Amino acid sequence: MLTRRYPISITEAQAKINNVALPTVTETIPVAEANHRVLAETVTAPFAYPHFRRSGVDGFAIRHADDHDYPHEFKVVGNVPAGATFHQRLGQDEAVRIMTGADVPVDAGVVVMLEKTRDLDDHHINIVVPEKHSNITEIGEEYQAGDVLIEKDTELNPGGLAGLTALGVQRVNVYRQPRVAVITTGSELMAADEPVQEGKIYNSNGILIPELVRENGGIVTSVEQLVDDNDLLQASLQKAIAENDIVITDGGVSVGDFDFIGDTARQADELLFNKIKQRPGSVTTAFVQDQTLVMALSGNPGACYTGFYLYVEPLLRRFVHQATRLQKVTSRLAAPYHKTNGFDRILRATYTVEDGQYATYPNGPDRSGALSNLQTTTCLIKIPHSNQPIALNAEVETWLLPFK
Numbered sequence: 001m002l003t004r005r006y007p008i009s010i011t012e013a014q015a016k017i018n019n020v021a022l023p024t025v026t027e028t029i030p031v032a033e034a035n036h037r038v039l040a041e042t043v044t045a046p047f048a049y050p051h052f053r054r055s056g057v058d059g060f061a062i063r064h065a066d067d068h069d070y071p072h073e074f075k076v077v078g079n080v081p082a083g084a085t086f087h088q089r090l091g092q093d094e095a096v097r098i099m100t101g102a103d104v105p106v107d108a109g110v111v112v113m114l115e116k117t118r119d120l121d122d123h124h125i126n127i128v129v130p131e132k133h134s135n136i137t138e139i140g141e142e143y144q145a146g147d148v149l150i151e152k153d154t155e156l157n158p159g160g161l162a163g164l165t166a167l168g169v170q171r172v173n174v175y176r177q178p179r180v181a182v183i184t185t186g187s188e189l190m191a192a193d194e195p196v197q198e199g200k201i202y203n204s205n206g207i208l209i210p211e212l213v214r215e216n217g218g219i220v221t222s223v224e225q226l227v228d229d230n231d232l233l234q235a236s237l238q239k240a241i242a243e244n245d246i247v248i249t250d251g252g253v254s255v256g257d258f259d260f261i262g263d264t265a266r267q268a269d270e271l272l273f274n275k276i277k278q279r280p281g282s283v284t285t286a287f288v289q290d291q292t293l294v295m296a297l298s299g300n301p302g303a304c305y306t307g308f309y310l311y312v313e314p315l316l317r318r319f320v321h322q323a324t325r326l327q328k329v330t331s332r333l334a335a336p337y338h339k340t341n342g343f344d345r346i347l348r349a350t351y352t353v354e355d356g357q358y359a360t361y362p363n364g365p366d367r368s369g370a371l372s373n374l375q376t377t378t379c380l381i382k383i384p385h386s387n388q389p390i391a392l393n394a395e396v397e398t399w400l401l402p403f404k
């Protein structure tokens with residue numbers, strides 16, 4: 001018997017997912033492994049930085065008291081390479097040869113660049129002209145001990161890792177990445193290494209979904225390809241739910257004889273929705289079972305791709321306390337689109353920026369089952385449901401996609 005499904009809007013579906021409570025799980029990991037991870041705690045400076053007075057140039061360090069009456073002769077009493085120190089006091093008209101990055105002698109107030117000096121003999125130099133600046137970075141000029149290095153909820157990048165390392169921070173407390181199981185279903189699916197067969201298709205969503213998950217910060221713990229068998233599906237789902245934060249199923253969610261996921265969703269602890277007023281991907285379903293969110297994406301590749309970006313990407317980002325990376329903008333529909341739609345239609349599109357405004361172009365086929373435009377799509381646009389075709393140059397809601 002056909003089960004009645006109650007379609008909700010895209011915005012309502014997004015809100016329902018957004019309202020599902022997610023656990024905050026953190027772990028402490030080496031800084032060297034923390035690129036693109038999100039800090040769960042603010043990190044503060046364990047000491048002042050720099051922690052010694054640092055020369056910014058190669059040259060000669062002299063006392064403030066001697067910094068006058070140029071040209072001025074100095075006796076060279078030492079040499080400080082980077083990494084070394086010079087602990088002796090400086091006397092009148094005494095200079096120390098010093099390299100960029102080296103610890104400035106305690107008595108020195110100025111480092112004069114080499115170019116402003118002349119050698120007189122092995123132990124004497126002439127400083128020809130004065131310096132405008134001291135060329136010394138003072139202790140704590142960038143950070144005092146206890147200053148904030150990087151705030152909680154920041155996604156680390158190589159620059160941030162460098163900053164942490166410079167301050168001797170070796171480990172950071174970050175949000176754990178969401179663990180995601182992917183279950184693709186369909187007796188028509190072939191593995192990539194099987195010879196092509198009549199009536200069967202390669203499991204393209206079996207690579208699309210895991211790669212999208214990884215690219216958006218999730219850990220893919222398993223990718224399964226199941227034939228249409230409800231017992232198999234239930235066993236896989238149960239295991240995946242027990243071991244993961246998020247489970248993504250694909251296909252088998254419509255009303256066909258072998259579409260078992262819809263029934264599973266309706267019997268779950270909490271059904272969030274099992275139809276959206278959206279094309280492609282009207283069948284997209286979400287439910288919570290044993291506190292794990294299961295996102296059931298459509299098997300149709302175009303619908304699967306669209307569903308991932310609209311519903312899964314924000315979820316993966318929220319797990320690590322981050323906002324979606326899809327940038328919501330308004331764009332001008334710069335090429336005609338003639339179809340009328342009972343449901344809002346999400347088109348795969350490309351965009352340009354013209355006179356500071358986004359212009360969008362439908363990117364080839366809009367069919368749910370089409371996948372020839374997935375490589376080149378850079379944004380999604382919404383054509384609102386209407387019995388009239390949308391006007392050329394109409395303003396449309398647009399999601400710019402990350403990683404393009």
Ligand SMILES: Nc1nc2c(c(=O)[nH]1)N[C@H]1C(S)=C(S)[C@@H](COP(=O)(O)OP(=O)(O)OC[C@H]3O[C@@H](n4cnc5c(N)ncnc54)[C@H](O)[C@@H]3O)O[C@H]1N2
Binds near residue numbers: 297
């Ligand atoms: N009587 C109705 N039929 C259909 C309806 C409906 O409301 N009433 N909805 C249609 C819509 S809309 C869509 S979208 C599809 C959704 O179907 P499912 O999500 O249940 O997916 P399947 O039926 O399993 O497959 C659909 C299509 O996608 C291909 N597929 C499946 N898995 C993969 C994969 N891993 N990689 C690549 N392609 C895959 C599959 O072979 C089918 O061609 O239902 C409509 N029908």
Ligand code: MOO
Binds near residue numbers: 279281282
């Ligand atoms: O769910 Mo279907 O993709 O709307 O065409």
